[in-house]
Amino acid sequence: xxxxxxxxxxxxxxxxxxxxxxxxxxxxxxxxxxxxxxxxxxxxxxxxxxxxxxxxxxxxxxxxxxxxxxxxxxxxxxxxxxxxxxxxxxxxxxxxxxxxxxxxxxxxxxxxxxxxxxxxxxxxxxxxxxxxxxxxxxxxxxxxxxxxxxxxxxxxxxxxxxxxxxxxxxxxxxxxxxxxxxxxxxxxxxxxxxxxxxxxxxxxxxxxxxxxxxxxxxxxxxxxxxxxxxxxxxxxxxxxxxxxxxxxxxxxxxxxxxxxxxxxxxxxxxxxxxxxxxxxxxxxxxxxxxxxxxxxxxxxxxxxxxxxxxxxxxxxxxxxxxxxxxxxxxxxxxxxxxxxxxxxxxxxxxxxxxxxxxxxxxxxxxxxxxxxxxxxxxxxxxxxxxxxxxxxxxxxxxxxxxxxxxxxxxxxxxxxxxxxxxxxxxxxxxxxxxxxxxxxxxxxxxxxxxxxxx
Amino acid sequence: xxxxxxxxxxxxxxxxxxxxxxxxxxxxxxxxxxxxxxxxxxxxxxxxxxxxxxxxxxxxxxxxxxxxxxxxxxxxxxxxxxxxxxxxxxxxxxxxxxxxxxxxxxxxxxxxxxxxxxxxxxxxxxxxxxxxxxxxxxxxxxxxxxxxxxxxxxxxxxxxxxxxxxxxxxxxxxxxxxxxxxxxxxxxxxxxxxxxxxxxxxxxxxxxxxxxxxxxxxxxxxxxxxxxxxxxxxxxxxxxxxxxxxxxxxxxxxxxxxxxxxxxxxxxxxxxxxxxxxxxxxxxxxxxxxxxxxxxxxxxxxxxxxxxxxxxxxxxxxxxxxxxxxxxxxxxxxxxxxxxxxxxxxxxxxxxxxxxxxxxxxxxxxxxxxxxxxxxxxxxxxxxxxxxxxxxxxxxxxxxxxxxxxxxxxxxxxxxxxxxxxxxxxxxxxxxxxxxxxxxxxxxxxxxxxxxxx
Numbered sequence: 001x002x003x004x005x006x007x008x009x010x011x012x013x014x015x016x017x018x019x020x021x022x023x024x025x026x027x028x029x030x031x032x033x034x035x036x037x038x039x040x041x042x043x044x045x046x047x048x049x050x051x052x053x054x055x056x057x058x059x060x061x062x063x064x065x066x067x068x069x070x071x072x073x074x075x076x077x078x079x080x081x082x083x084x085x086x087x088x089x090x091x092x093x094x095x096x097x098x099x100x101x102x103x104x105x106x107x108x109x110x111x112x113x114x115x116x117x118x119x120x121x122x123x124x125x126x127x128x129x130x131x132x133x134x135x136x137x138x139x140x141x142x143x144x145x146x147x148x149x150x151x152x153x154x155x156x157x158x159x160x161x162x163x164x165x166x167x168x169x170x171x172x173x174x175x176x177x178x179x180x181x182x183x184x185x186x187x188x189x190x191x192x193x194x195x196x197x198x199x200x201x202x203x204x205x206x207x208x209x210x211x212x213x214x215x216x217x218x219x220x221x222x223x224x225x226x227x228x229x230x231x232x233x234x235x236x237x238x239x240x241x242x243x244x245x246x247x248x249x250x251x252x253x254x255x256x257x258x259x260x261x262x263x264x265x266x267x268x269x270x271x272x273x274x275x276x277x278x279x280x281x282x283x284x285x286x287x288x289x290x291x292x293x294x295x296x297x298x299x300x301x302x303x304x305x306x307x308x309x310x311x312x313x314x315x316x317x318x319x320x321x322x323x324x325x326x327x328x329x330x331x332x333x334x335x336x337x338x339x340x341x342x343x344x345x346x347x348x349x350x351x352x353x354x355x356x357x358x359x360x361x362x363x364x365x366x367x368x369x370x371x372x373x374x375x376x377x378x379x380x381x382x383x384x385x386x387x388x389x390x391x392x393x394x395x396x397x398x399x400x401x402x403x404x405x406x407x408x409x410x411x412x413x414x415x416x417x418x419x420x421x422x423x424x425x426x427x428x429x430x431x432x433x434x435x436x437x438x439x440x441x442x443x444x445x446x447x448x449x450x451x452x453x454x
Numbered sequence: 455x456x457x458x459x460x461x462x463x464x465x466x467x468x469x470x471x472x473x474x475x476x477x478x479x480x481x482x483x484x485x486x487x488x489x490x491x492x493x494x495x496x497x498x499x500x501x502x503x504x505x506x507x508x509x510x511x512x513x514x515x516x517x518x519x520x521x522x523x524x525x526x527x528x529x530x531x532x533x534x535x536x537x538x539x540x541x542x543x544x545x546x547x548x549x550x551x552x553x554x555x556x557x558x559x560x561x562x563x564x565x566x567x568x569x570x571x572x573x574x575x576x577x578x579x580x581x582x583x584x585x586x587x588x589x590x591x592x593x594x595x596x597x598x599x600x601x602x603x604x605x606x607x608x609x610x611x612x613x614x615x616x617x618x619x620x621x622x623x624x625x626x627x628x629x630x631x632x633x634x635x636x637x638x639x640x641x642x643x644x645x646x647x648x649x650x651x652x653x654x655x656x657x658x659x660x661x662x663x664x665x666x667x668x669x670x671x672x673x674x675x676x677x678x679x680x681x682x683x684x685x686x687x688x689x690x691x692x693x694x695x696x697x698x699x700x701x702x703x704x705x706x707x708x709x710x711x712x713x714x715x716x717x718x719x720x721x722x723x724x725x726x727x728x729x730x731x732x733x734x735x736x737x738x739x740x741x742x743x744x745x746x747x748x749x750x751x752x753x754x755x756x757x758x759x760x761x762x763x764x765x766x767x768x769x770x771x772x773x774x775x776x777x778x779x780x781x782x783x784x785x786x787x788x789x790x791x792x793x794x795x796x797x798x799x800x801x802x803x804x805x806x807x808x809x810x811x812x813x814x815x816x817x818x819x820x821x822x823x824x825x826x827x828x829x830x831x832x833x834x835x836x837x838x839x840x841x842x843x844x845x846x847x848x849x850x851x852x853x854x855x856x857x858x859x860x861x862x863x864x865x866x867x868x869x870x871x872x873x874x875x876x877x878x879x880x881x882x883x884x885x886x887x888x889x890x891x892x893x894x895x896x897x898x899x900x901x902x903x904x905x906x907x908x
């Protein structure tokens with residue numbers, strides 16, 4: 001495989017006070033960020049001025065966890081913040097070009113609502129909507145939606161496959177030219193260009209059609225994050241962007257080859273899916289400035305929070321009975337996020353980390369790749385994965401907001417641009433165009449084309 | 455009862471091209487209004503500059519009906535338009551003072567999502583959110599949500615009562631001062647001010663807490679529209695605004711007394727619920743100008759559309775086999791909107807209307823009160839219902855957008871202001887304050903108060 005050329009795709013992952021677990025305690029963070037709309041407007045406008053492809057909002061359909069003492073010591077368990085679709089819709093009105101990607105669960109939603117809301121956001125924003133499809137790993141969320149216990153991992157993914165298929169079908173309800181709006185003849189639409197889905201599957205019965213016109217992007221962009229076997233299979237089938245978490249270039253390259261290799265079986269090309277791992281960069285003008293910034297955040301981690309964070313990342317088992325300076329015990333396989341459990345345990349075993357060392361390693365970036373260094377060092381790290389086919393771009397997870405986003409924009413982006421790795425102006429008018437993704441053909445047009453060929 | 459003083463509350467009901475069934479065919483309407491965000495921005499900003507209390511978005515969770523020929527001749531069956539919560543959130547970012555009321559169904563949603571989205575909109579807008587609670591009258595919507603047939607009317611209302619109770623409980627998840635955000639002590643919230651709902655009812659199991667801080671309004675304003683017995687009972691229990699449809703002052707006064715009289719049994723005062731009937735005003739500088747405007751719209755009604763509209767308003771039964779110039783046949787009771795069926799049939803019988811006469815009477819305003827006249831005549835009509843305790847205000851349904859909204863603002867509002875019936879400036883900073891509604895106390899604070907008294 002030849003050395004790669006081209007440009008990175010970049011997302012700005014906006015967790016209220018920043019991605020670092022202790023960011024909310026830093027003097028520069030806005031502690032009320034999760035309910036502060038002006039804060040998000042400033043972040044989104046700054047990311048847009050810097051030509052990021054998209055802003056990305058993670059989500060949970062409920063607080064993660066029920067250990068109240070732990071929860072009360074963090075701002076990072078989806079305790080209290082904006083709901084992503086309402087927030088992205090509001091941001092759509094005060095931005096022009098940047099993509100707007102929000103999380104919605106296939107386990108706790110109805111496909112008709114999700115298809116409709118993202119299509120509506122795509123119209124409001126002029127073609128900038130993206131849906132981050134998650135199956136929801138937390139049992140605590142399930143209890144807000146009539147479940148006594150969480151649906152098993154495999155069933156969640158079976159439901160997700162059918163859910164995504166229904167959403168995609170609903171997005172094809174109307175051909176692009178279905179709406180005649182012929183005032184004189186009194187014809188609002190052409191009945192031949194309206195398609196009734198009539199879906200009847202194992203999980204859903206959905207008649208359709210969707211009551212929103214075809215989205216400006218054809219379909220909003222579908223993003224997915226799972227890295228388990230079921231997650232990769234779902235992504236290969238439906239996703240156009242993967243937001244993933246690999247700690248090393250070797251793992252990233254293996255993941256990249258694995259997922260891209262699965263696309264052909266669904267009639268898709270490697271470029272139809274962009275792989276954008278998460279990365280938490282801590283940048284300083286010098287290496288020691290970067291290390292100091294990171295140390296300042298790490299020192300703010302409450303040990304009780306660090307321990308609980310490790311518990312969550314390794315599958316939700318209570319580790320408080322084990323010595324902090326001893327090894328991670330053997331843990332059973334989880335029904336929560338299998339891929340996150342495996343990634344975290346692999347790291348601990350590879351580097352022989354104690355519980356305390358593990359929490360200092362992963363609690364800060366919460367299981368994501370972190371890079372601490374000068375703009376050159378960070379650009380080197382991002383370039384290395386990219387040129388070796390370990391990533392098509394990154395979901396940049398600023399540790400502390402707004403500081404770390406501004407640092408990345410002011411210090412790292414000029415370096416990436418100098419290397420020809422990032423744009424100076426948006427290429428297209430839609431998120432899909434900027435990401436370099438094809439416009440999806442309607443399933444009904446595809447049928448017509450097949451019929452015509454036959 | 456003494457002659458009434460005080461001021462009207464006014465909502466602007468924004469159906470894409472206007473409320474009149476044929477508005478989309480008028481040369482002044484934007485035929486793509488349902489997907490045109492700039493159009494809504496202009497309408498909302500105009501309504502805000504005129505000091506309307508709120509904009510109101512009706513909704514259907516799917517196209518109403520499946521007669522494709524009929525549907526293709528109207529823009530009025532929720533065929534293709536923005537989803538209300540995404541649209542209102544976007545409008546929140548480009549307005550400052552006006553209330554934002556959107557429709558969401560208790561039959562096809564989960565209370566956790568609804569509580570969260572409206573609380574989020576309330577934060578984004580700084581206290582301007584309102585939820586129009588509907589049980590969804592259309593069987594066609596049910597088929598988009600796994601139902602083979604629609605839940606019976608009575609069951610829908612039983613579900614709605616429990617749904618509203620869960621939403622209200624979730625909105626009380628956090629005391630107003632729960633979030634300490636104490637960076638030095640590392641305490642994000644006070645555990646004693648977080649409340650877990652643990653709801654287990656007939657329809658829902660919802661643990662909570664909600665993962666959005668207490669709304670700026672305490673609770674978003676709850677609006678309701680049903681006028682059936684079950685609808686009035688639900689409104690008396692939970693609603694703070696009723697959007698209703700009475701054709702005559704006598705009916706409006708009876709409805710007003712009936713509903714206000716039901717409040718005491720729930721420990722509520724008459725002023726805790728504002729009754730705002732819908733009205734479609736057609737205003738001209740002279741009476742003949744007004745009549746001409748109305749005639750122009752009426753002439754655009756396609757007879758096939760008028761007939762189908764009458765079918766819908768009388769319960770969804772097919773009337774195409776009956777002579778247009780004959781009487782309305784006897785119809786069985788519907789499982790759709792009982793109150794709308796009764797209101798429409800009463801009108802037909804009272805005035806002995808043929809099917810054609812009925813459709814010309816009701817298709818235009820779709821069952822709502824219509825007033826055609828000069829600014830003085832329209833102000834007289836609005837004032838009469840108000841001073842006789844038939845309304846606390848109105849949901850103004852402009853026939854044609856933007857023209858009819860502008861006419862109302864330019865011609866009728868000055869007349870209402872001259873009479874002291876409408877504000878020249880917003881009184882408060884929130885929708886609730888402008889409507890003159892109390893700030894709700896948390897159910898947990900109320901419990902504490904009772905405990906303290908005992």
